[in-house]
Ligand SMILES: *Cc1c(COP(=O)(O)O)cnc(C)c1O
């Protein structure tokens with residue numbers, strides 16, 4: 001395993017030992033999220049990337065030597081990670097770039113990249129003998145925790161959601177057997193209550209941007225991209241951003257590999273936000289500090305990237321600043337347009353928040369942020385089956401015909417001449 005050297009506050013550099021702090025920096029509060037750091041020189045001498053490449057563990061646990069977990073510790077049995085990385089020449093051609101890869105994280109057990117964080121947090125809970133793990137969310141994070149949690153009988157899952165949350169989303173949590181608390185209040189009330197109960201009851205919180213182990217779970221997506229490209233990296237990795245945890249994890253994975261000398265450069269990391277939920281894009285553009293970001297109303301159809309105050313804002317700004325990257329924004333109309341287009345060019349059906357990266361790459365190429373001779377990896381963070389209603393809005397209806405072959409032929413003639 002990778003022995004934790006320190007937990008380091010992203011805001012003030014405050015340093016803590018592994019068991020000193022569980023969530024954020026006591027000095028800097030909620031914005032002072034922590035990095036889990038290792039003794040990279042020691043790791044360099046004790047682990048070998050070829051050994052990892054030879055591993056027959058086809059899940060994110062193939063990277064146990066780079067994760068804060070003991071090699072013999074029990075982990076959730078569901079198969080998270082080691083998702084496909086597709087070379088997609090038609091996407092490259094359409095976007096006008098040299099090469100495009102698609103990392104399909106919709107292929108995870110509950111259909112999103114969030115499974116990577118949930119499996120890590122549950123493994124940590126098992127190691128620590130904690131019997132209840134909790135989060136406040138209605139989206140993919142809650143589904144991931146409920147699903148992975150159902151595979152671990154030793155641990156109970158409690159999810160706090162605002163009472164106004166869509167019933168269909170809550171149904172998935174209940175199907176997995178999670179206890180769902182419908183809080184009569186806002187999402188923030190649910191979040192604060194969840195944290196308070198975790199503290200009081202000794203539960204473990206998986207909340208986004210609070211628990212540093214979530215970043216370590218999410219970093220495995222970058223470890224995979226590098227390994228799948230034979231330990232090299234694309235020029236650009238493009239990620240959609242809401243609370244900023246995925247982009248932070250993406251950065252951390254490449255950061256660790258770079259520290260180990262397993263890759264020879266950091267990719268530029270480009271974050272994509274919806275125009276109606278673009279706090280981080282705004283902060284980046286105006287050179288703001290994470291501490292100065294204020295809550296701003298968020299409206300976008302891409303619900304998985306809707307965030308009024310990104311919880312992982314400090315790490316999310318750093319990911320872009322330190323890699324010479326950028327934030328771009330895309331409109332809801334561009335996202336809807338990208339949805340079927342991306343699916344038709346790649347065979348990957350992704351949810352609106354995920355295909356935002358396709359629209360974002362388009363924007364970045366048009367504005368010269370990405371050059372035509374560069375290679376880009378588009379992170380597809382969630383399956384299109386998560387939001388079939390939006391997909392329906394993005395396409396025309398089928399062709400209505402009489403039940404005979406002549407009708408089929410005449411319909412086909414029409415389609416083909418269109
Ligand atoms: C959560 C999520 C995002 C955004 O991740 P953040 O960590 O909130 O920035 C993007 N796409 C999908 C599908 C997600 O579930």
Ligand SMILES: [Zn+2]
Nearest residue numbers: 009014025028
């Ligand atoms: Zn601090």
